[in-house]
Amino acid sequence: MADRRLTRDFFARSVHEVAPELIGATLLLEGVGGRVVEVEAYDEDDPASHGFRGRTARTASMFGPAGCAYVYRSYGIHWCLNLVCAPEGRAEAALVRALEPTQGLDRMRERRGLEAARSLCSGPGKLCQALGITRIHDGLPLDELPFELLAREGEPPLAVGTRIGITRAAEQPWRYGLACSPFLSRRF
DNA sequence: TATGAGATCAACT
C-alpha cells in the first residue's frame, strides 16, 4: 500500500486550508477508527477557540508543534480530540467531530456499549470514547503510533456549515463535513 | 422531532 500518511508538513498550514482536506482522511488509534466525516476549524483570533486567550497549562499542546493531538476535557465528562495546525507559532486546531467507523468496530462497541455503527462516533465525545482517547494522548504526534492518520483518496463532496455547541463566534462557517454522510453528529 | 435537565471537572474571573 502506498504511504499516504499525513505528516507534520500537512498540518503546518492555516487550519482553514487543512480542515476541509481532512474530510475523508482515515484516523486510527491502535488500529481502531475510521474515516473522518466532520471537523471544525478554530484559530487563534477566534473567541470560541481555546487559543484565543493565550497559552495555559490546559491548552499548551494547542500551541505546540503542528501535527500533534490536543486533547481536553469538556463539560467534565467528555474528551475532545483536536489536530493541531500552525503556520508558524500560532495556535490553530481542527476539532474532529465525527468518524465513519471502518476498523475495530468490536472494540468501539465494547467501550461504548452495544450500539449502531452510525452512532458510535457521531460526536466529539463519542468518538473519543470509542477510540479510547484520553489525556494520555494529549500532545502526541499524529504520524507515530499509536496514531495512524492517512490522507484521503480523491476529493469527497464537501458540506460547509456553522459550528456546533459554542456561544461565541457561532456564526462562522467553519464546520466541514462529508456531504450526506449518515455518520455526522448533525446534518448540515 | 424537539426541548430540557443532569452529569462532573478544570480553567478562568
Place this chain on the structure above:
DNA sequence: GTTGATCTCATAC
C-alpha cells in the same frame, strides 16, 4: 462561583 468546542435520557407535542 461560573462556564463550557457534550451526551444521554426523559418528557412533550
